[in-house]
Amino acid sequence: MLCPSCKVEMRVESRTAVTGDDSPDTETRVMLVQEFFCRNPKCERYGECVEQVTHPVPLTRL
Numbered sequence: 001m002l003c004p005s006c007k008v009e010m011r012v013e014s015r016t017a018v019t020g021d022d023s024p025d026t027e028t029r030v031m032l033v034q035e036f037f038c039r040n041p042k043c044e045r046y047g048e049c050v051e052q053v054t055h056p057v058p059l060t061r062l
């Protein structure tokens, strides 16, 4: 993905996150979160999280 300001390919950081809380009434879902950061030091959006994309992760029972 390109930075919308400077059109340089952005750096991606991925992490997983869980929705819901510890209550059994709340559905727990695992999400893959990708955060895109501009890597161009001359860009006004440098170091900022420009875009965030979340993907639900399908769970399989062991």
Ligand SMILES: [Zn+2]
Binding pocket: 003, 004, 005, 006, 007, 008, 038, 039, 040, 043, 044, 045, 046
């Ligand atoms: Zn940029």
